Amino acid sequence: MSCKRSILLVEDHAAIREMLLDYLAGQHGFEIILARTLDEADTIINDQERRFDAVLLDIGMPDGDGRDFCAGLRRQGHKMPIIILTGRNGEADVIRGLNLGANDYVAKPFRLNELLARLRAQLRIFDSSDAAVFSVGPYTFQPGKMLLQDPVKNRRIVLTRREAAILRTLRLSDDRAVTRHDLSHQVWGRNSAATTHTLETHIYRLRQKMESDPRKPVLLVSEGGGYRLNPTISMSAAAAAA
Numbered sequence: 097m098s099c100k101r102s103i104l105l106v107e108d109h110a111a112i113r114e115m116l117l118d119y120l121a122g123q124h125g126f127e128i129i130l131a132r133t134l135d136e137a138d139t140i141i142n143d144q145e146r147r148f149d150a151v152l153l154d155i156g157m158p159d160g161d162g163r164d165f166c167a168g169l170r171r172q173g174h175k176m177p178i179i180i181l182t183g184r185n186g187e188a189d190v191i192r193g194l195n196l197g198a199n200d201y202v203a204k205p206f207r208l209n210e211l212l213a214r215l216r217a218q219l220r221i222f223d224s225s226d227a228a229v230f231s232v233g234p235y236t237f238q239p240g241k242m243l244l245q246d247p248v249k250n251r252r253i254v255l256t257r258r259e260a261a262i263l264r265t266l267r268l269s270d271d272r273a274v275t276r277h278d279l280s281h282q283v284w285g286r287n288s289a290a291t292t293h294t295l296e297t298h299i300y301r302l303r304q305k306m307e308s309d310p311r312k313p314v315l316l317v318s319e320g321g322g323y324r325l326n327p328t329i330s331m332s333a334a335a336a337a338a
Contacts, residue, residue: 100127101149101219106137106165107181108158112204116152119208120215134160141174147229147236150177150219152211155184155193163196170197175227177218181206223268230267232327233315235306239264244306253305258283258298266316266325273320299323 103126107113113130120126129148131137134157141148151169155162166178180193183204190201199218202211222228226240235244235253242260244253255263261283266274274282276292284290303310317324 100125102127102129102147103215104129104131104137104141104148104151106131106134106151106157106162107154108132108156109154112154112181115208116211120212124212133158134162134165137165138168141169142172147231148176149222150179150215152179152181152215153198155180155182155189163193163198166193166198167196175222175225177215177222179211179214179218181211228264230264230327232263232267232306232325237263237267255302255305256298259302259305262295262298262302262323263316263325266323267327269325271324271327273322273324275320275322277322279322 103120105113105116105128107116107130113132117128117130121128129140129146131140137151137153140146141151151166153162153166157165162180162182166180169178177199178197179200179202180198181202181204182189182193193201199221200214202214223230228239230237230239232244234246234248236247237244239260242255242257244255244263245251246253262279265279265282276295280288280290280292280295283295299316300310303313303316306315307313315326317326
């Protein structure tokens with residue numbers, strides 16, 4: 097997606113940090129936030145102003161075991177994918193890491209393209225789950241809760257099941273337009289009797305809820321015989337367009 101995914105990298109080895117920062121941020125467009133200790137990682141991840149799409153976590157940290165930190169994140173309710181990076185690749189180590197809440201386990205030394213493939217696979221799985229959280233312009237979108245939240249204005253927008261499904265489908269389309277035909281099929285099912293008018297009615301109601309000026313939509317736009325979500329537009333740009 098063109099909207100950058102935010103990754104917390106918890107690693108005390110400077111050379112590995114720089115290598116992953118250059119590869120994931122420089123070549124593949126991820127936003128990488130670095131933590132050199134578990135205490136630093138705990139402060140960063142619990143910052144209410146931040147949201148992470150995934151965590152890359154070394155277990156051999158100077159101030160503790162990353163697997164225990166992983167278990168702590170799960171107890172706190174963090175649901176994003178966690179991929180453990182470690183030189184300990186024995187079966188018992190792998191099983192313990194997975195049992196404590198890790199989604200995947202990558203042994204050092206690892207190949208960068210394999211790590212990237214595993215990271216993307218975990219993001220795809222998470223994006224399709226009810227625990228997923230997305231940024232949509234000024235909003236935080238939680239499809240599982242059918243909720244849009246505007247943290248600046250402290251505003252909550254409750255969505256219907258179909259409205260949440262429309263936004264999720266558009267958000268997972270890699271910022272490409274989805275035709276009315278395809279969008280209807282994905283939201284209502286191929287055997288549904290839902291009409292184009294039904295879809296357009298839901299789009300109208302969504303714009304009433306989320307756009308500054310529903311007559312001049314900038315977040316949920318019409319394009320290519322269908323609709324496209326503009327997830328990266330800033331609040332100031334949305335207000336200016338209105």
